[in-house]
Amino acid sequence: MRNLKFLATAIFATVLFVSCSNDDDTPEEVNEEEVITTLTVTLTPDGGGTPVTLQTRDLDGDGPDAPVITTGNLAAGVTYNGSIVLLNETETPAENITLEVEEEDDEHQFFYTIGGGLDVTTAYANFDGDGNPLGTQFTLTAGAVSSGTLTFTLRHEPMKPNTGLGDAGGETDIAASFNVMVQ
């Protein structure tokens, strides 16, 4: 019986101790480290001229706000040097995720999908260590006057080499579509 009493006392003491040791510090903020908020495609005409910028920007990540899309028009017959930059702007300063993608080039690949009668062709301009396309750099040649969609898809851990999105597999890190006109 004495043991029981001792035990009861000990238990109450423990509970009191635990309840009191609770501190009221507010937790620290977590900013998503991997979220990609902004994709910017810069298309610089071969031989100089004003670059065309395509951008999708979603500052609240997977929050309820839809991305803000900026598009541009291409000039018929012009070849552009394209480069893609990915940013996480929830952090200050913004984190450049392109660097991570390029570092892990064997695990990433950009795909360019042309739809709706848009007359453009694309070609990869940078490659991973095994000589397979990476695609953060590319060239784009605008053909005849037309309009349609231009979609950029970044796949993580795709099968490499592949013949396109159809057999690449992996997971979609980014899928951004732009309505584009060739004038």
Next chain:
Amino acid sequence: MRTYAFLILLLCSISSISQNCDNTLSGTVTDLHDGSLLVGAILIVAGSEKAVQTDINGKFTISNLCNDTYSIQVSHPYCLAKGFTVKIAGNTTKNFKLEHHLEELNQVTVEGKAFSNKSKTILENTISKEELERFSSGTLGDALNSLSGVSSLNTGNTVIKPLINGLHSSRVVIINNGVRMEDQEWGAEHAPNVDINSVGNLTLIKGAGALQYSGDALGGVIIAEASKVPVKDSLYGKTLFTAASNGRGSSITSQLTKSYQSGWYGTVQGTLKRFGDFEAPDYVLSNTGIFERNASLLFGFNHFDYGIEGYYSFFKNEIGILRASHLGGAQDQIRAINSDRPLIINDFTYDIDAPKQDVTHHLARIKGFKRFDSFGKLSLQYDFQRNNRLEFDIRRGDDRDKASLDLELDTHTLLLDLDSDLTDEINLKTGLMARYQNNFADPNTGVRRLIPDYDKYDLGIYAIADYRWNDNLLLEAGGRFDYTYMDAFKFYRTSFWESRNYDELFPEIVVEELANQILTNPQLNFYNASATLGATYDFDDEYKLFFNYSLASRAPNPSELFSEGLHHSASRIELGDLRFNSEIGHKIALTFQRDNDVFGFSINPYINTINDFIIIEPTEIQQTVRGNFQVWEYRQTNAQLLGVDVDASYAFAKAFRFNHQFSFIKGYDRTRDEPLISIPAINTKNEVVYQNPDLKNLRLALQSEYVFRQNEFPDNNFEVFIPQTETMETVDVSTPPDAYHLLNFNSSIDFNINKKSKLTVGFSVANLFDTSYRNYLNRLRYYADDLGRNFLLNLKINY
């Protein structure tokens, strides 16, 4: 010394002066456990020749006693002898209680009587130790799945969550050795952290009737208990080894118990389980391995009327999640669903990579009880649990090996219970519960917290009384009240905070506004009442009718209140609601049972009406830079579940038995007038068992399991734009898979090694015909088939 001598002399003289030796002592001798009268118990008055025996009514009378203190030894053939000290003052009445021996050595399973009833007006389903041992290499969910009315909500084949009469997660309370499991049970992909091999007896109560455990178990209560240890000098144990072809793994579990006549006892137990990738009939299910390590220690002292027991268990489980189920967005989902095979199939390996879960659960409990003749058995229990859950996702760069979810949930609970027999007919159980819980979400994950940091305080009080009206009728009534206070720190995205109008509804809880997030301090109070009312009627020795109504109230869990963001493992955005109130369920259950060795059955229809039922369902598609995601939002609605569970068993020839099970359930959202999601399809199990005790207890069983297609389901499909084809495509996440039929074979045979040791060899085959199938209740059914054929070899040694 001289003073002592003097005192003794003085005392002696007093007693001799007041000597009056014609008193009688009378009373009854009963069994401590069930109160039954003990006939033929012998009472011996120490230091005299007096000895009497109890009569047919358990009564005795000892005459010619003086006004003095006597030592009386009471014994009975089936009980341990016990000494009592009785003070006689005039004619005295005294009732003695003796404890029955618990014969549990050498696996003589003591069922029913050794474990008291948890609810008297709901039929309890129990799984015997023998049955549990067949699931040694599986999980608690697998074992429960063998009961009618229980299905499981699976994430692959290793995360198995029990689903009782259509309800799961926070609506199913698991009591592990008297402790309510607080292991983040709210998540659909969180399996119970209980080692099946540490369980000696498993009881299922469908419904919230067992108010002594909780008032919020709308689905039911699962009670896992360690085996009782007999009060005598002994040392015994068992070791079980299972090897399985599917997963190419094995499990080993061992248990050793030492007990003493004095009442002291101790049990140590441990389990090690390791499996590599499991296989469907046509391919490897990549990254579905499991590595489980458990240990438990039980020690205590058990006496007739007081006892103390300590228990500690450690559970650690590393579970791989099917690699092909990790998706980037809606377009990936289409690719995955439209493909017959998982999109990622690698060679077999024992390695477990991301996505995976790594869960550790510590449980420590100390409990003491004392029986008081005047008011019953009083128990006091304190328990502590620490659950650490790590979830790893496919990540990029420096975060690659970092968990994306790191939650630590600590729970302290204090319980005070009193079980008293007010009269021979009335039993009253009352109790108090106080609980403190703290959740800490580690910010170093670099992923916004899925569950915020919070402190939670619970207080509960209950009373349940049962009254034996006559030999046939027993009535039960109970009530419980729970108060919950939750104090959380939650970061909301500013855009979400405003889109939900929370900036106007809850401006007072804002602590700090940051660049794109808002820190808030929600403090929530919930007051929950629950009740039970029931009756059991015995027609004769065989037929019984149970009726029970139970009212259950459940406060929303942190996931339902605070979710807000992308849930990677589900590839969807999940949104909770801060405005939720408690859900309230009314369940009426009826059971008609025939308890007979030749032909026995039970039929259990029920109807469960739940107001403010919290469900999660898809509402829209959200565009993000990563692609489109389906948004799943929690909402409250009125739901109704109705069904019937049937069990039957027929011994149609000597040593042959036919077992039948049938479960039928329908679930509807009464507000929207549509079916509820994830309701189990109708299913039936039929089994023929041959068991011959004369032939080394040879047991052969062939079981057929047929699961119908779920024909009633809500349409949650959505459309998504595919740039490659420039079309809108429907993502079919609703259509249930086809019906399937599985055949399982099970056999075992016993060999006596020596007088004390026995070896049981078992061989079984699951999914005998290697049938390809998908289960509606498996969250990974979109991506891969379920398990293919599995050969299992079991070896068990009792010593």
